[in-house]
Amino acid sequence: MGFSTDAIHAGQIPDPTTGAVITPIYQTSTYAQDALGVNKGYEYGRTHNLTREALEKNIAALEKGKYGIAFASGLAAIQSILGLVKSGDHIIATENVYGGTYRLMELIFKDYGLEFSWVDTSNVVKIRKAVRPNTKLIYIETPTNPMLRLTDLRTVKGICKKYDLISVVDNTFMTPYFQKPLLFGIDVVLHSTTKYINGHSDVIGGIVITNNPKIHERIRYLQNAIGAVPSPFDCWLTLRATKTLAVRMKQHNENAKRIAKFLSENPKVKKVIYPGLRNHPHYSLAKRQMSGYGGMITADFGDLKSAKKVLNRVKVFTLGESLGGVESLISHPASMTHASIPKREREKLGITEGLIRFSVGIEDVEDLIADIEHALK
Numbered sequence: 001m002g003f004s005t006d007a008i009h010a011g012q013i014p015d016p017t018t019g020a021v022i023t024p025i026y027q028t029s030t031y032a033q034d035a036l037g038v039n040k041g042y043e044y045g046r047t048h049n050l051t052r053e054a055l056e057k058n059i060a061a062l063e064k065g066k067y068g069i070a071f072a073s074g075l076a077a078i079q080s081i082l083g084l085v086k087s088g089d090h091i092i093a094t095e096n097v098y099g100g101t102y103r104l105m106e107l108i109f110k111d112y113g114l115e116f117s118w119v120d121t122s123n124v125v126k127i128r129k130a131v132r133p134n135t136k137l138i139y140i141e142t143p144t145n146p147m148l149r150l151t152d153l154r155t156v157k158g159i160c161k162k163y164d165l166i167s168v169v170d171n172t173f174m175t176p177y178f179q180k181p182l183l184f185g186i187d188v189v190l191h192s193t194t195k196y197i198n199g200h201s202d203v204i205g206g207i208v209i210t211n212n213p214k215i216h217e218r219i220r221y222l223q224n225a226i227g228a229v230p231s232p233f234d235c236w237l238t239l240r241a242t243k244t245l246a247v248r249m250k251q252h253n254e255n256a257k258r259i260a261k262f263l264s265e266n267p268k269v270k271k272v273i274y275p276g277l278r279n280h281p282h283y284s285l286a287k288r289q290m291s292g293y294g295g296m297i298t299a300d301f302g303d304l305k306s307a308k309k310v311l312n313r314v315k316v317f318t319l320g321e322s323l324g325g326v327e328s329l330i331s332h333p334a335s336m337t338h339a340s341i342p343k344r345e346r347e348k349l350g351i352t353e354g355l356i357r358f359s360v361g362i363e364d365v366e367d368l369i370a371d372i373e374h375a376l377k
Contacts, residue, residue, distance in 0.1 A: 003062065003177060004246040011057025023054045025236045047224050051232040055239045059197065062176040063189050065209035067216035069223050070235065074192025075100050076228035077206030081168055081188060083222045084215065087113030089136040094121045094151065096144035096349045099338035121151040122282060127159055137166040143173050146298045146333045146357040147350050148273045150282035153289060157185035177249040178292040187212055195324030198241045199248050203234045248326065251362040252295030258365045260297050268376050271300040296323065297358040304353035307332060311356065313375035316367055328361035328368055
């Protein structure tokens, strides 16, 4: 089936009791059992929920995966992935990840004996040099947040195959509409479904997708054991949102291309980073690996004073955390999403005080451009 057909139908069948077309919200914490040891396949709400099951099947189908395991947040999904390794193991991770990912790995799980190497994974030589005898997993974010650097997924898979490592890709920025890491041989894909997958800024969630039955068994066990599961209502909202994922992503992409071009031609903007611009260092890889460039743009306005003027003057763009909603958001990574990363490390990555991240929504693009133009004046 095509992407939009799967988005609307995968994992969903008419309710067997009433014939309802839309998957119901199974708002229950437990299930009646026919007799001791006899049930209908459902025992307890943390372990099984039909609305959650429909969402898991739906997103897994969009990623061309066999198994989906949903969580209460993207960070809960990442925590479950860290459960694939044990104390003393080493993980290679993209150096420019979401600040919450860095915080979870470096400031929490490091205390439990995991070792991390933060590497520019866009450089294959650096990945190979980082491999140690105790390396077990490579964690990739592509494009990165917020510097939008890309990693070659085929190359990563080749390295993982050679050294028998687990490959993990955070696909939040691209969604399966523009990028399907499993088709490149990647073992595990994860999303903060809070972002584009849901796309309406009203749900916190995460999901892990894999084709590997052993990894699925372990992640599913952790989902139940840790208990960080999404509510039935949150699953229902996200399942409703995936039906329009294709049309939303098309518009995010079109609007972002127009705005990236506008920003790159404005003399008040020092630098514009967007994979769809020809001057992006990984433009060729973006064309090979992705079917679109997404709705995220990063721009450097030179200093904090200039950045503040833009951040405080926009009217259509909303100053706030998060990304991927139908409404356009604007943020200051150094003091917001990446504040947990030490200043020295931020600056090494290019996350300066003058850097602004745009999450381009699906409003009329002329209004968005006029909003930025007004702020720059």
